[in-house]
Amino acid sequence: MSAKIIDGKAFSQTVRDAVARDVTTLKDKHGITPGLAVVIVGEDPASQVYVRNKVKQTAESGMNGFHFEMPATASEEDVLNKVRELNADDRVNGILVQLPLPKHMDEAKVIETIAPEKDVDGFHVINTGLLATGGNAMVPCTPLGCIMMLKDTLGDLSGMKAIVVGRSNIVGKPMAQLLLDENCTVTIAHSRTKDLAAEVKAADIVVAAVGRPEMIKGDWIKDGATVIDVGINRIPAPERGDGKSRLVGDVDYEGAAQHAGAITPVPGGVGPMTIACLLRNTVTATCRQNGIDCDTLQ
Ligand SMILES: Nc1nc(=O)c2c([nH]1)NC[C@@H]1CN(c3ccc(C(=O)N[C@@H](CCC(=O)O)C(=O)O)cc3)C=[N+]21
Numbered sequence: 001m002s003a004k005i006i007d008g009k010a011f012s013q014t015v016r017d018a019v020a021r022d023v024t025t026l027k028d029k030h031g032i033t034p035g036l037a038v039v040i041v042g043e044d045p046a047s048q049v050y051v052r053n054k055v056k057q058t059a060e061s062g063m064n065g066f067h068f069e070m071p072a073t074a075s076e077e078d079v080l081n082k083v084r085e086l087n088a089d090d091r092v093n094g095i096l097v098q099l100p101l102p103k104h105m106d107e108a109k110v111i112e113t114i115a116p117e118k119d120v121d122g123f124h125v126i127n128t129g130l131l132a133t134g135g136n137a138m139v140p141c142t143p144l145g146c147i148m149m150l151k152d153t154l155g156d157l158s159g160m161k162a163i164v165v166g167r168s169n170i171v172g173k174p175m176a177q178l179l180l181d182e183n184c185t186v187t188i189a190h191s192r193t194k195d196l197a198a199e200v201k202a203a204d205i206v207v208a209a210v211g212r213p214e215m216i217k218g219d220w221i222k223d224g225a226t227v228i229d230v231g232i233n234r235i236p237a238p239e240r241g242d243g244k245s246r247l248v249g250d251v252d253y254e255g256a257a258q259h260a261g262a263i264t265p266v267p268g269g270v271g272p273m274t275i276a277c278l279l280r281n282t283v284t285a286t287c288r289q290n291g292i293d294c295d296t297l298q
């Protein structure tokens, strides 16, 4: 069996094209230009590609981008004040504070200071609560991108067995909520799960979000299953001979591709969809803040 490759890069382009059309309508019909503010504290080399793509694609979509870099030595109060300033700024419809924050800051406190209606990451307790209770939440970008790819690949997910490997607040838990909303039977697995291989083997849908390079083995995958690999792990690649690293997911891609019906690659899978969904969420937030029905924009 040879798996269909789910092309997140191509799919993200169609999402971004739709976002750009919505931005044009917001400008032309409503005189509103959506604005996305990104706050980065300190330097995390691993997220530099992410930041660069985000800035570039925000501009390409026709939105305003506001970029703030603060030194790693900034105090928590400095960051909280920046967030408060952005909350009060009418040009800013979406706020993203890049995680992780330096150790001396309370991440939860920073996130809870973001106005929930501007929380385009969907990390605020108001939004996680709304997601869990079926309300009008801002949905975290990575799980949102994953569910879009799953629905595009499989159509109706109703009744399917899904496993989410990983239980983080930013991916695993919201992913499980979204799969449940699609009427999947959902298992959440983690480091204490017994016989992870058998749990994965039972699933029609596997979402890997553990942050450990290639830990999900190819022969754990049920024949024909759909595999969504959220991991973006940079590992040494001595075989390249040029001293550079390479990116791998949380899934043994070569092995899994022999069993899966469809699989996302790394890079070019979940990553680009995450950024596209951030832009989509910024448009959604702009519409909600202005009492505009987002679905009828174009
Ligand atoms: N508040 C907050 N929200 C986030 O969503 C968030 C964050 N903090 N901190 C950092 C992580 C990381 N992240 C990525 C998103 C896209 C790619 C991406 O597009 N990757 C490309 C290429 C990567 C490369 O070549 O290095 C790909 O997978 O094809 C990567 C990483 C969002 N994050």
Ligand SMILES: [Mg+2]
Residues within 6 Å of the ligand: 218, 219, 255, 258
């Ligand atoms: Mg095999």
